[in-house]
Each structure stands twice: as C-alpha cells, then as structure tokens.
Amino acid sequence: MPINHEHQLTLLADILSNQQTDCCGSVAECEQIERLITSLRTNDQIDQNILPILEEIHRYSEQGVNASDLDNHIHSYQDQLSQWVDGINNFS
Template identity: 60%
Template sequence: MPLNQQDQLQLLKDILSNHQVDCCGSIAELEQLERLVKSLMTASNVDNEVLEQIYHYSQNGINASNLDNHIESHQQQLSQWVNEVETFS
C-alpha cells in the first residue's frame, strides 16, 4: 500500500529527527530519505529547496567515509529541516 503525502512527510520528519537526536543513522535510512524526497518533489505544496538540501544530505551521507561524523556535522540543518517539514501540509 503506497504512502500518502502526509505519511511520507511524517516518515521524513521521523528519520531526520532520529538522526538529530541519536547523532547516528544507517545507509538504508539515507536511501529512504532519497526516495521520499523524490516522491515529495512532485507535490506542489512542498518547498523543493528544503527537499533538495535533504536529498544532498542523503547522497553525501551514503558516500561519506564516516556516516556518524556526517550526521553530527549536520545537526543544525537537521533541526531546521525537521521544523520546516512540520510546516508542510
């Protein structure tokens, strides 16, 4: 069963929040973020600039030599993105 836009936004926010709080994550989570962002970019009421930033964060994290360091270095952006995703609907 496909996720609707609200479910996708909630999942996006949950993954970003987990990265912010835990300062760690997995490649699978970053790949999920990429898929969610690609899907949400087609929605007219979602800020594509924020989604592009999250997409680049995901891609760079997948290719990072140390994923935890990558996540830790983006703590401020993660907090900002979580707040911004909350405003999408």
C-alpha cells in the same frame, strides 16, 4: 497501497529527527530519505515552498550514502537537521 504525501513528510521528519537526536544513522536510512524525496518532488499536492528544503535534505542524504564516516557526517549537520524537521512540520 502507497502512503500519501502527508505520511511521507511525517516519515521523513521522523528519520531526520532520529538522526539528529542519536547523532547516528545508516546508509539504508539515507537511501530511504532519497526515495521519499524523489516521490515527494513528483507530487503536485505538496506545497511548492517545501521544495528547497527537500533539495537540501536530498544533498545531505546523497553525501551520507557516500560518506566514509556516516556518524560524523550526521553530527556535522545537527543544526540543519533541526531546521529541516521544523520546516517539514510547518508544511505538513
């Protein structure tokens, strides 16, 4: 049974929050972020105002997958990670 969009947003916020707190993450997490966002983009039940945030997060995760130093990549996005989590929480 697939998880609904509210649970997907919660999971996305949790992953981003953990990366922000720990200043580290894994390629698998970045790939999971991409899968979540791909699913959310096609869901007509989500607030369309969250789409720009999802686009930014998707770019971040794509860059993370290809980063030579993922922890440094995550560290360089500390401010945005916090803003994205706040934004997701406002829409979920």
